Amino acid sequence: MARTRLARPATVLAAALVGVSLVPGVASAHVRYVTSTEQVGEGLAFLTAALADPVNVAALAGGGLAAAAAVVSYRRVRVFDRDVAAFRTVMAEYRDLLPWLLRLGFGLPLVGAGFAGYFLNPVVDPLIGGGVDRLAQILIGFMIVFGFGTRVAAGVGLLAYLIALPVAPLLVYSLEWIPGFLALVLVGSGRPSADHVFERVASTPGTFYSEVDPVRRVVEWGTDRLDPLERYVPTVVRVGMGVGFMFLGLFEKLLAPEMARGVVEQYGLSTATPIPPDLWVLGAGFGEIAIGAAIAVGFFTRASAMAALFVFTLTLFGIPDDPVLAHIGLFSLASALLITGSGPYALDNRLSDPRRAPDDSGAEGAARSARAADD
Numbered sequence: 001m002a003r004t005r006l007a008r009p010a011t012v013l014a015a016a017l018v019g020v021s022l023v024p025g026v027a028s029a030h031v032r033y034v035t036s037t038e039q040v041g042e043g044l045a046f047l048t049a050a051l052a053d054p055v056n057v058a059a060l061a062g063g064g065l066a067a068a069a070a071v072v073s074y075r076r077v078r079v080f081d082r083d084v085a086a087f088r089t090v091m092a093e094y095r096d097l098l099p100w101l102l103r104l105g106f107g108l109p110l111v112g113a114g115f116a117g118y119f120l121n122p123v124v125d126p127l128i129g130g131g132v133d134r135l136a137q138i139l140i141g142f143m144i145v146f147g148f149g150t151r152v153a154a155g156v157g158l159l160a161y162l163i164a165l166p167v168a169p170l171l172v173y174s175l176e177w178i179p180g181f182l183a184l185v186l187v188g189s190g191r192p193s194a195d196h197v198f199e200r201v202a203s204t205p206g207t208f209y210s211e212v213d214p215v216r217r218v219v220e221w222g223t224d225r226l227d228p229l230e231r232y233v234p235t236v237v238r239v240g241m242g243v244g245f246m247f248l249g250l251f252e253k254l255l256a257p258e259m260a261r262g263v264v265e266q267y268g269l270s271t272a273t274p275i276p277p278d279l280w281v282l283g284a285g286f287g288e289i290a291i292g293a294a295i296a297v298g299f300f301t302r303a304s305a306m307a308a309l310f311v312f313t314l315t316l317f318g319i320p321d322d323p324v325l326a327h328i329g330l331f332s333l334a335s336a337l338l339i340t341g342s343g344p345y346a347l348d349n350r351l352s353d354p355r356r357a358p359d360d361s362g363a364e365g366a367a368r369s370a371r372a373a374d375d
Helices: 002-019 023-027 043-050 054-076 081-093 095-116 132-146 150-164 169-174 177-187 194-202 208-212 216-254 257-266 277-297 301-318 324-340 364-369
Strands: none
Touching: 043 216, 043 257, 043 277, 054 277, 081 301, 081 324, 095 132, 095 150, 095 177, 095 324, 132 150, 150 177, 169 216, 177 216, 177 324, 194 208, 194 216, 216 257, 216 277, 216 301, 216 324, 257 277, 277 301, 301 324
């Protein structure tokens, strides 16, 4: 009997240490999308009790130490310098595709929300009714996808989100709309886009459209003022996504343990593994907070964005009922950070390493866009 009592905690601890990096992924969906549990539970009481368990503490500490060891090893071991530099160069060469990526990442979910009948978030019902919300989302979504009046459409979407937030507080669980819309306002349509086509036709001497274009001067005026701010797109994406990630980890996991436990029980996560439900919740909550904080401050930005993508992928494959459209925006933001890196005002800029800088042999524009050091 004594041997069994000792073996079970040891088994749980070993499984937890190995699986602590996987816990955030499988249990870190927007839990409100996939569970019918209405009670959130007592967050502080849950944390007090769960962190009093030495197995939970050891598992979390082990995961933290493993992450710290990985960072130290990366900084000291130079085996992958050329690989990292080549990866950064390739990502920087995709910079011209950033508007296209953001347009798809936020235009398609808008169209999907309109056809599905919810407002921006799968748990938020239409606010106006009569099909107005649905038609507006479909219209704005298609404008963004096709790149027609992208900055205006994104600005309207951002304004609609901010106005609706006090009326529908559950929208706070979809904070990714703020950096997504704002990034589109700053970055514009890019190409391919309808805006680019109209601009080229309007700027071609002798075309009929160049004589009758009613918005060319307004567009040029706005472009001249917004284009210099495009350099802050990585900062907007990074801070917005990071804060949203931390918010979900704290308020949807650690301070709403019953809802998070509902996901664990609903999908039999503790039955399939020896990891207890409380550790699943703790791992998901603290994991999201750690990844979100790293992204927000720009600490190993690209690596943190990869971790976020890993989390989203495990969520979609691990929880079959999770609505895919609800996560496309987050996928888009994380993918954007792989392209841009940390941008201005990031901790990565203080940890720069010239040996891991982008290769000058890449395209000239890509090299220029990647001069700031980031990870």
